[in-house]
Amino acid sequence: MTVPDSDVQELERRFDAVLARHDRIEPRDWMPEEYRATLVRQIAQHAHSEIIGMQPEGSWITRAPSLRRKATLLAKVQDEAGHGLYLYSAAETLGVSRADLTEKLIAGQQKYSSIFNYPTLTYADVGTIGWLVDGAAICNQVPLCRTSYGPYGRAMIRVCKEESFHQRQGFELLMTMMQGTDEQRAMVQESVDRFWWPALMMFGPPDDDSPNTARSMAWGIKRDTNDELRQKFVDMSVPQAERLGVTFPDPDLRWNEERGHHDFGEPDWDEFRQVVRGEGPCNAQRLAHRRAAWEDGAWVREAATAAARTARGVHQVAHEGGAES
Numbered sequence: 425m426t427v428p429d430s431d432v433q434e435l436e437r438r439f440d441a442v443l444a445r446h447d448r449i450e451p452r453d454w455m456p457e458e459y460r461a462t463l464v465r466q467i468a469q470h471a472h473s474e475i476i477g478m479q480p481e482g483s484w485i486t487r488a489p490s491l492r493r494k495a496t497l498l499a500k501v502q503d504e505a506g507h508g509l510y511l512y513s514a515a516e517t518l519g520v521s522r523a524d525l526t527e528k529l530i531a532g533q534q535k536y537s538s539i540f541n542y543p544t545l546t547y548a549d550v551g552t553i554g555w556l557v558d559g560a561a562i563c564n565q566v567p568l569c570r571t572s573y574g575p576y577g578r579a580m581i582r583v584c585k586e587e588s589f590h591q592r593q594g595f596e597l598l599m600t601m602m603q604g605t606d607e608q609r610a611m612v613q614e615s616v617d618r619f620w621w622p623a624l625m626m627f628g629p630p631d632d633d634s635p636n637t638a639r640s641m642a643w644g645i646k647r648d649t650n651d652e653l654r655q656k657f658v659d660m661s662v663p664q665a666e667r668l669g670v671t672f673p674d675p676d677l678r679w680n681e682e683r684g685h686h687d688f689g690e691p692d693w694d695e696f697r698q699v700v701r702g703e704g705p706c707n708a709q710r711l712a713h714r715r716a717a718w719e720d721g722a723w724v725r726e727a728a729t730a731a732a733r734t735a736r737g738v739h740q741v742a743h744e745g746g747a748e749s
Contacts, residue, residue, distance in 0.1 A: 443644050448574035451517040459643055462636065463573050464518050465534070466645065468525045471511035472536035476710050478504045480544040481553055489547070496593055497550060503586045510583060514575040523725075530715040538696060539622050541704030548601060548608075548615035554594015556616070556623040556661065558587050563657045564627065572644030595664065602669050609669075616665070617673045624688075625696045627654040633693075658686050 435454040442449055449455055482501050488494040512522040528534040539557055544550065565587065568580045601608040628634055628650040640646040648656075658677075665672060676689035698704065 443572055446644065448577065449572055450574045460518055462640060462643065462645060463576065464515055464520055467511055467515040467576055469535050471508045471515060471525070472529045472534060473540065474504050474508035474511060476536045476540045476714060479710055479713055480540055481550055484544060484547060484550050487547065500590050500593065503590065507583045507586070510579040514579045517575045526718055530711060530718060532702060535700065537626060538699040538704065539626050540710060541699050541706045542622050543706055546611050546615055548598065548611040551594045551597035551601065552615040552619045554590050555598055556619050558590040558594060559661060560623045560626045560657050562587050562591055563653050563660070567647035570647055598668055613670050616670045620672045621691050624654055624691045627657070629693060629696065655685055658688050662686055
């Protein structure tokens with residue numbers, strides 16, 4: 425049905441008024457198609473990142489050095505699966521299905537965070553991912569608790585609480601290793617050296633090279649720009665690194681008294697674009713594992729669908745029987 429132009433203008437006026445009041449847009453509300461498409465793209469990428477992100481650390485569960493470390497890592501990986509499910513549910517309120525989003529991911533039509541295309545070579549990487557990668561995720565995601573789309577913002581509240589725990593457990597793991605042997609300390613430093621620059625890239629390209637930032641900020645989907653979040657992460661991480669006793673591989677990193685922030689070097693944006701294009705160290709492996717899990721799990725989805733259909737039929741018969749009696 426074609427909506428008259430005057431009605432569309434009134435709907436747009438109401439939509440803009442909600443955003444101006446910093447209120448939430450809910451699934452039942454009218455929204456511009458571009459706003460809906462931007463949300464689907466962002467929430468899907470976020471959900472995919474949580475699910476793909478289970479792989480780098482999941483490979484270390486059986487090799488963690490103690491029962492306590494295995495249990496902690498297992499719980500964390502399970503948390504990431506839960507985050508993915510929250511976010512797929514939020515995306516479904518926009519009229520897309522979880523199955524369609526997953527099919528697009530494994531077909532290479534949708535993206536996930538570039539950080540998960542780097543390998544986890546040592547056990548110290550488990551701690552570094554918790555400290556730096558989850559730390560960067562917190563910087564990115566805390567402002568999303570105030571995003572303009574209701575289901576997305578509410579999902580992020582629990583996600584951020586759990587990511588904060590992940591960041592602390594990663595820091596605690598590294599602190600334990602730094603109090604160990606020279607080999608353990610060297611392992612931590614080597615891990616930090618490998619993950620520092622990819623962690624900075626997690627915030628996306630520089631603001632003047634980010635095609636989506638301005639529109640997302642105008643719609644209240646994002647509350648801070650990529651560069652603002654990157655600066656916040658650097659300022660947060662430097663004192664933590666000093667506490668740990670590690671250094672970052674950046675000769676330009678220093679405190680700027682005039683700005684009240686740390687200056688830092690430029691990430692290798694050519695490498696970033698290469699990884700986003702699917703040419704990173706583990707892109708093919710990550711997607712192959714996700715594709716195999718999706719295909720191997722088809723029988724579970726079919727069984728769950730059949731069970732739900734049976735339950736609805738039983739409920740309907742009982743309801744109709746009650747109505748006739």
